[in-house]
Amino acid sequence: MRRAIVAVTAALAVVLAGTPAQAAPAPGAPGIGDSYFPDYGNGGYDVSHYDIRVRYYPGSDVLTGTTTILARATEDLSSFNLDFVLNVTSIKVNGWTATYARQGDHEVVVTAPRPITRNQYLTIVVQYEGVPSEVVAAGYTAWTKTADGALAIGQPEIAWWWYPSNDHPRDKATFDISVLVPDGVEVLSNGVMPRAPRAEIPGWTRWSWRSARPMATYLAFMAIGQYEIVQDVAPNGQQVINAYSENLGEFAESARASVQRTSEVVDWEQGVFGPYPFEAQGGVVVAPQTIGFALENQTRSTYAAEFFRRGSDPYVVVHENAHQWFGDSVAVDTWQNIWLNEGFASYAEWLWSEETGEGTADELFEFYYNLYPATSSFWTVKPGDPGPPNIFHPAVYDRGAMAVHQIRLAIGDNAFFALLKAWTAARKDSVGNIAQFQALAEAISGRDLDAVFTTWLYTPSKPTLGLAGAASARSAAAGARAGVTAEPKSYQKINAVHQDLAAAKGR
Known part of the structure; x- marks a missing residue:
């Protein structure tokens, strides 16, 4: 019996010696892996839902809140990071009180x-x-305090x-957003209102919003x-909910008309793109002299009043x-890929x-191509890799659109419009x-598109027009010789939109 026990023990020791030791839990990465912004996002977990409940005091700009995050660990963790700049008063993980500390500015x-396993x-x-407006991170304050x-x-x-x-953007989630504000103050957010605003405590009203898509x-x-809220059915x-600041003044009617x-x-x-x-x-149209730009907030884009200073602007x-x-349904995998948002x-x-008969894409391409001389620094920014300071450079918008047009010319309209719908369907919610995108374009068209993508997205100089582009140029030139203006009627407004967006987003 003693010999048998010794033999079993020896055999077990051999087995255990060949078994690698289990790795100890480690801290989650402080970034998700974006080369442009290495400390944005976090590693080690994946969020499925945010439940955000805040109370806001307009007079003092004080915000208090409780956010519940539902997530799943993607690795064994001893700690993990959150991106946040306000003062934290407590954190619980699965009901247990956690410790926390600041690292860097956010x-x-x-x-x-x-x-955590x-x-x-x-x-x-x-x-x-x-007080969000008093907190600076990444060199500025994104929160905007307004008069109301x-x-x-x-x-x-x-x-x-x-x-x-x-x-x-790699870690999308669904959202419930609940905001308590003084009576008579409106709150707009994403998605639908699962219930009407309701009084909750004396003098205060709770607004609730829900986004069921990631x-x-x-x-x-x-x-x-202070917003006028207009509801309709598409x-x-x-549900369609549009809202207009009650302080729009001279911009009010042109904003509504748009x-x-x-x-x-x-x-x-x-x-064009497939089902919404x-x-x-x-x-939402906000008051003049507040944000100064437009942004594609999911389900409810937001516009600065100044976009309508020239009159209505459907563009x-x-x-x-x-x-x-x-950009929203199909988000960027990293911020280097911003062309997939702004170019399209x-x-x-x-x-x-x-x-609408205000100018063809050929005419618009020709105008933008000729607008920037070869010596312009505009052409030195590569839409496919603009660099962190230039993710909202005019080249990402204007040359970005020119790149899309060159892809259309290279593969033909049938393949091009099939490509748009195939891309948004294949990567919906992701x-x-x-x-x-290039791989899908090549699969649908059966063409090698390396030259088109390299020339228009990654070459820091003004491209020479190929045969398709030259044909477009000849068409525009022929129109001009016949006494037809080469500038499409839509150019002024489209260019104004791009310049305003790029200037504002570039801060």
Whole structure:
């Protein structure tokens, strides 16, 4: 018996010696892996849902809140990071009190009271408070205090100032957003209102919004203040909510004449890009001299009043709603791929111009190509790799749209419009990059598109027009010789939209 026990023990020792030791839990990465913004997002977990409940005091700009994050660990964790800048008062993980510490200007390192194992479900509850407009991170303050409230709107950073998150488009989630404000103050956000605003405590009203489709963190927004809210039903049966600041003044009517066309624009864009990917539609026009730009917040794009200073402007409505497909439903895998957002939203304006008889895409291409001389620094920015300081450079918009047109010319209209719908269908609710888009374009068209993509997206100089481009140039020149203007009627407004967007987003 003693010999048998010794033999078994020896055999077990041999087996155990060949078994690798289990790795100890380790801290999650402080970034998700974006080469442009290495510390944006976080590693080690994947979020499925945010439940954001905040109370806002318009007079003092004080925000208090509790955000519940539902997530799943993707590795064994001893700690993990959240992107957030306000003052944290407590954090619980699965009901246990966690410790936390600041790291850098927007990271909160959370040390779990118990080790977290891979695939474990996490309920992370963060309580916090602060004055968002007084907090600077990444060199500026994204939160905007207004005369009658506030705006939580920005790109690529805004979440940090009002809710803790895994702040990168790679980690999409669904959202419930609940905001308590003084009576008489309106709150606009994403998705649908699951219930009407209701009194909750004396003098205060709670507004609730729900987004049932996955959303990138920067696309979640709040507009708090005095707004006229107009509700309607779209041709596809969806709820349409448009809202207009009561302080629009001279911009009021031209803003309404533009944004009230949202459901018409979305209906047309469905024919180009495929079925609308979300559960609601609409737009918000904010007061003059607040944000100064437009942004494609999911289901409810937001516009600065100044976009309507020249009169009605359907092109900015077309641009921002095109982002519902290119940028929102299909988000960027990394911020280097911003052309997949801005190039296609800009080209949607060209297609709208064709649709409404205000100028063909050929004419618009020719005008933009000739607008910038070869010596212009415009051509040195590569839309496919613009660099972090230039993700909103005019070249990403204008040369980006020219690149889309060259792809269209290279593969023909049938393949091109099939490509747009195939891309938005294949990557709905997800992310994508330029290499994947090129691969799909080549699969659909049966053509090698390396030369087109390299020339128009990655070459830091003015491209020489190929045969298709030369044919377009000859057509425009022939029109000019015949006494027809080479400048499409839509150019001035389209160019104004691009310049305003790029200037504002470039800060």
